[in-house]
Amino acid sequence: MTMPEYRLLDTDEADAPGDEFEEIDVEDTEADTIARKRDREFSEFRKRIKNTEQFKVEDSVFDDATYAALYKLVQDDYIVAFGGPISTGKEANVYTALGDEDTEVAVKVYRINASDFTDMRGYLDGDPRFRGIGSDKKKVVLAWVRKEFANLKRARKAGVLVPEPIAVERNVLVMEYLGTEEGRGKRLSEVNLENPETAYEVVREYMRRLHDAGLVHGDLSEYNLIVHGDEIYVIDLGQAVTVHHPNAEEFLDRDCENVTAFFGRQGHDVTADELKEYVLDQDEDEDVAEEF
């Protein structure tokens, strides 16, 4: 596969880093109320969706409140029809769906029960947006989903290409689909990079912009970088923490290690220290090529 031109977004709207993150409401959502009411219409929806091929397999892991969240998203026209699964992971499954105005969307459904709760807590503790969240497992997972939504918004605003967040309902996140009718966009690990130097410049600039906007991805690697159209996109921002998080530097170091190790294997030798220096240097001119 040839690597086409990469383009970076403008950073005009980028916010200064700081503590000014919006408080995220993690109280019960309308979907929980719907789950409790369980009216006839909802029962029919649940029966219908449970019988579709792609959800049959999920029968044991999707709880009623998840069906209620999906139902709410359908009612609100964020989802018009469900497609197939793109990925079935330990903590979440990602599906394609038809969204409003016939656009394809990606629907990420987190599992409340299977999620690695202890791991999630480590990322939420120390994040000013989640002060006082407590230790209720359901609340932690719901906060995680809202965090991913908020992080996607913040990253976009900072000029980092990420899937556009469209809606969040309980443990379900709807976002822009990266891919074509032929399938999901490929991960960097799956493509044959013709020009790793330029791809690296884009990724390091994304890391710097994220950091300038007060975020560290925390799980950045060739598996969470997706080629879509002519661009590279960053995904999976659920675990991204603010720069004030006590482990932010450790996460940044790990991201730098992963990214440089990958590009090293592509024949572009760069060190994690160089990358970190670039990410943290806010005064340096943005010398990344806008087009290449």
Ligand SMILES: Nc1ncnc2c1ncn2[C@@H]1O[C@H](COP(=O)(O)OP(=O)(O)OP(=O)(O)O)[C@@H](O)[C@H]1O
């Ligand atoms: N918006 C999207 N458009 C297209 N594909 C997507 C999108 N979001 C996720 N994917 C696909 O689904 C996979 C899993 O997504 P993601 O990494 O967000 O979930 P995860 O549960 O954290 O996965 P993992 O446990 O593998 O890290 C991605 O590797 C990617 O291939």
